[in-house]
Amino acid sequence: MTTQAYLITGGTTPDGVRNDVLLDAGEVLAVGADATAQAVERSAEHVDATGRIVLPGLVDLHTHLREPGREDAETVETGTRAAAMGGFTSVHAMANSTPVADTAGVVEQVWQLGREAGWCDVHPVGAVTVGLAGEKLAELGAMAASRAQVRMFSDDGICVWDPVLMRRALEYVKSFDGFIAQHAQEPRLTDGAQMNESELSSVLGLPGWPAVAEESIIARDVLLADHVGSRLHVCHVSTAGSVEIIRWAKSRGIQVTAEVTPHHLLLTEELVRSYDPVFKVNPPLRREADVMALREGLADGTIDTVGTDHAPHPAEAKQCEWSVAAMGMTGLETALPVIQQSMVDTGLLDWAGVARVMSMTPAIIAGLTDQGLVSAEGVLQSSVPANITVYDPRETRVVDPEQHTTKSRNSPYRGMTLPGRVTDVFLHGHRVVADACLATPRRASS
Numbered sequence: 001m002t003t004q005a006y007l008i009t010g011g012t013t014p015d016g017v018r019n020d021v022l023l024d025a026g027e028v029l030a031v032g033a034d035a036t037a038q039a040v041e042r043s044a045e046h047v048d049a050t051g052r053i054v055l056p057g058l059v060d061l062h063t064h065l066r067e068p069g070r071e072d073a074e075t076v077e078t079g080t081r082a083a084a085m086g087g088f089t090s091v092h093a094m095a096n097s098t099p100v101a102d103t104a105g106v107v108e109q110v111w112q113l114g115r116e117a118g119w120c121d122v123h124p125v126g127a128v129t130v131g132l133a134g135e136k137l138a139e140l141g142a143m144a145a146s147r148a149q150v151r152m153f154s155d156d157g158i159c160v161w162d163p164v165l166m167r168r169a170l171e172y173v174k175s176f177d178g179f180i181a182q183h184a185q186e187p188r189l190t191d192g193a194q195m196n197e198s199e200l201s202s203v204l205g206l207p208g209w210p211a212v213a214e215e216s217i218i219a220r221d222v223l224l225a226d227h228v229g230s231r232l233h234v235c236h237v238s239t240a241g242s243v244e245i246i247r248w249a250k251s252r253g254i255q256v257t258a259e260v261t262p263h264h265l266l267l268t269e270e271l272v273r274s275y276d277p278v279f280k281v282n283p284p285l286r287r288e289a290d291v292m293a294l295r296e297g298l299a300d301g302t303i304d305t306v307g308t309d310h311a312p313h314p315a316e317a318k319q320c321e322w323s324v325a326a327m328g329m330t331g332l333e334t335a336l337p338v339i340q341q342s343m344v345d346t347g348l349l350d351w352a353g354v355a356r357v358m359s360m361t362p363a364i365i366a367g368l369t370d371q372g373l374v375s376a377e378g379v380l381q382s383s384v385p386a387n388i389t390v391y392d393p394r395e396t397r398v399v400d401p402e403q404h405t406t407k408s409r410n411s412p413y414r415g416m417t418l419p420g421r422v423t424d425v426f427l428h429g430h431r432v433v434a435d436a437c438l439a440t441p442r443r444a445s446s
């Protein structure tokens with residue numbers, strides 16, 4: 001099969017250098033003068049990236065694609081289209097579908113749907129416990145050995161509360177270099193919780209979700225991970241105290257990684273004053289001081305990655321009273337703009353840092369091969385696969401969820417002005433987004 005070669009011209013690579021980038025046959029063939037020189041003989045199509053940033057394709061460790069079972073909210077097809085439009089070339093599909101992704105059959109189904117869609121690579125996450133019920137371990141080994149090659153396991157949406165089960169899960173996944181991604185929420189401390197526990201929750205009369213409910217589980221789990229010598233990943237860290245615990249664990253050499261969502265880096269509990277359920281999310285939006293600690297933690301490497309926790313919900317689950325509304329926000333299509341606003345425009349991260357937290361590090365955590373793409377200094381390297389995202393940081397836009405590609409409209413940024421726009425995305429060298437519009441999907445060869 002012959003493939004189209006592309007020369008991305010005039011863009012800035014994450015190291016801050018203006019470089020042409022040549023893609024051919026699914027590879028980043030050359031960067032810089034070599035790329036320009038080789039482009040002619042390969043009849044490369046030129047893609048003008050002047051003034052734009054050329055990033056390695058983004059990798060999300062935390063995406064809810066909802067299929068099977070909640071196709072009214074999202075499907076693998078619509079969710080991966082949204083991922084591509086957001087600049088993601090890999091997503092990890094959380095297991096809280098219906099049925100739950102707790103068998104080799106279900107993870108293979110999601111993996112296959114991802115391949116058929118062709119908008120980005122889909123890596124299914126396996127459930128830790130059968131039916132997310134927290135009672136007995138799911139078929140972790142069978143999911144790892146399946147065609148989906150699952151390495152990440154999570155009951156996300158629900159905490160693996162039982163310490164014995166958590167210990168066994170951590171021990172079990174070691175044999176195939178897997179890891180457990182914990183949704184850290186002590187269930188008894190958050191029974192009926194509706195928002196962050198604070199002065200504001202008393203004012204608003206909503207049951208509070210205290211920071212200690214997250215922090216106590218993270219503290220327990222880093223100790224368990226240490227005890228059994230296994231890998232723990234902490235989903236959607238949301239409090240200043242959690243950052244402190246993870247910093248402490250890392251200083252002791254414990255194998256823990258952590259993610260923060262874009263919304264926890266930008267939004268605070270103050271938005272709940274509106275009683276608009278679009279701001280209802282788990283874990284809840286916290287205080288300004290937490291937002292600042294999360295930004296600092298991401299900048300200094302305590303928090304390793306950004307995970308979107310893209311959680312689409314149909315209109316009826318959100319356009320209702322606060323107390324009965326579903327928790328969750330869409331996030332794939334606004335992630336990079338929110339990171340620009342909260343981390344880059346504030347001087348906390350440069351583009352090499354963005355490449356690190358949104359591409360290289362999540363790829364390394366998940367064991368993907370995309371990790372060779374960019375060095376710590378942000379130098380883009382010749383590598384396979386050619387997963388590239390071109391981003392224009394100069395544009396600003398008022399967010400209109402009606403224009404989003406995801407099937408759901410529950411974006412908390414509606415009406416906000418955010419910077420930046422993803423203009424082009426290459427998936428294994430195939431141009432899936434062109435000039436900020438979906439192009440054609442990549443058809444897997446086998």
Ligand SMILES: NC(=O)N[C@@H](CC(=O)O)C(=O)O
Nearest residue numbers: 064156157281282311327328
């Ligand atoms: N993040 C959310 O608010 N919602 C998630 C699950 C969860 O993590 O609670 C969802 O699946 O909707």
